[in-house]
Amino acid sequence: MSLAVEELAVRFGGVAALVDVSFEVEPERITSLIGPNGAGKTTAFNVITGFLRPARGRVLYEGKALTGLRPFQVAERGIVRTFQKTNLFHRVSVLDNVMIGLHLRGRMGFLSILLGDRRVREEETALRGVAEEILAFVGLAHRRDEVASALPYGEQRLLELAVGLAARPRLLLLDEPVSGMNPAEKTTVMGLIRRIREQGVTILLVEHDMRLVMGISDQVIVLHHGRVIAQGPPGEIQSHPEVIRAYLGGR
Ligand SMILES: Nc1ncnc2c1ncn2[C@@H]1O[C@H](COP(=O)(O)OP(=O)(O)OP(=O)(O)O)[C@@H](O)[C@H]1O
Ligand SMILES: [Mg+2]
Numbered sequence: 481m482s483l484a485v486e487e488l489a490v491r492f493g494g495v496a497a498l499v500d501v502s503f504e505v506e507p508e509r510i511t512s513l514i515g516p517n518g519a520g521k522t523t524a525f526n527v528i529t530g531f532l533r534p535a536r537g538r539v540l541y542e543g544k545a546l547t548g549l550r551p552f553q554v555a556e557r558g559i560v561r562t563f564q565k566t567n568l569f570h571r572v573s574v575l576d577n578v579m580i581g582l583h584l585r586g587r588m589g590f591l592s593i594l595l596g597d598r599r600v601r602e603e604e605t606a607l608r609g610v611a612e613e614i615l616a617f618v619g620l621a622h623r624r625d626e627v628a629s630a631l632p633y634g635e636q637r638l639l640e641l642a643v644g645l646a647a648r649p650r651l652l653l654l655d656e657p658v659s660g661m662n663p664a665e666k667t668t669v670m671g672l673i674r675r676i677r678e679q680g681v682t683i684l685l686v687e688h689d690m691r692l693v694m695g696i697s698d699q700v701i702v703l704h705h706g707r708v709i710a711q712g713p714p715g716e717i718q719s720h721p722e723v724i725r726a727y728l729g730g731r
Contacts, residue, residue: 482507482682483528483559483651488537490523490706497523498534499706505651505699510673510683512693515703516726521686522564524703525653528684529561530554541651558650562657564686566640570629574620574639577628578611581646611646618642618672634661641672651682658689670696694718702726 483505490498498520505511513521526532528539530551538547546554569577615621618638623631628639641657654673658666670692677683687693693700694714702710702717704726710717717723 481505482542483684484540485524485528486538486540488524488527488534488539490520490527490532490534496706498527501537501703501706501708503701503708503711505682505684507682508677508680509698510677510685510696511699511701512685512687512697513701513703514687514690514693518705519703520706521703522655523706525561525655525684525686528554529559529653555647558648559653560644560647560649560651561653562640562644562655564655564659566636568628568636568639568643571627573625573627574631575608575611575615575624577639578614578642578646579607581643582607582611614642614645617645617675619668634665637661638665638669641669645676649681651684652676653684653686655686656688657685658687658692666692 481504485504486502488498488501489496501520501524513524515521523532527534528546530546530549530553534547538545540546541557541559546557546559549557569580572580612621612624615624618641620635620638620642623635628636631639637657637660641654644652644654657673658669661669666689673683673685673696685693685697694717697714700710700712700714700717701708702720702723704722709722709726710720712720
């Protein structure tokens, strides 16, 4: 097992966002976390990645506790997320957005970057090559010199994915990576997610498009009103009576 979430509880005032939530994510598999709006999916991501402390419960990655770590410490362990609303540097070029992502995991300290010594310039050149490879991988090579805000929305989401990949994830958490995309873009991203998994990366995906979720997932976890109401392979989840009820709007 790669990631284990154990008995998480999170409240926001009167809202129980997560109630006794436990699930596991198998290594090198695609696991999807689904559920109606407000079910607690993003909250679960926030807890796993250190943006939010749970009132109860813990998160283990490869047997070690993540709970209590700050977001950058979680990222240092190879756990990388993308955001439901993109988190790009809007006035910075596409290439530089990816370069910034690379620097977050780079070996050079900020001081030597500021001083701009020779080793840094050499590393810069190497990083630029890696950034260009990542952009080619997501199909944004032709946009490298444009500022991020000039890209159409679907391409901004692709850039968000590229920045996540720049951090060299071992576990990648994707929060609605294809929302707002057209069908062709969605198909492209699903293909990319499969290829990322083939490179040994574990994927935890939040997505509302059921056809995509059922087509790509090895395992599906269903949240409803902050509780796990079902988990299993897509075939089981699609015909699960509680899941159908949750999506039809009942309680
Ligand atoms: N920072 C916050 N302050 C107050 N309430 C919050 C906060 N974040 C989330 N909530 C509430 O917690 C519940 C779960 O929200 P969450 O964003 O995790 O849902 P979600 O499953 O990601 O939904 P969506 O599919 O709409 O993105 C909702 O009722 C939401 O309004
Ligand atoms: Mg959400």
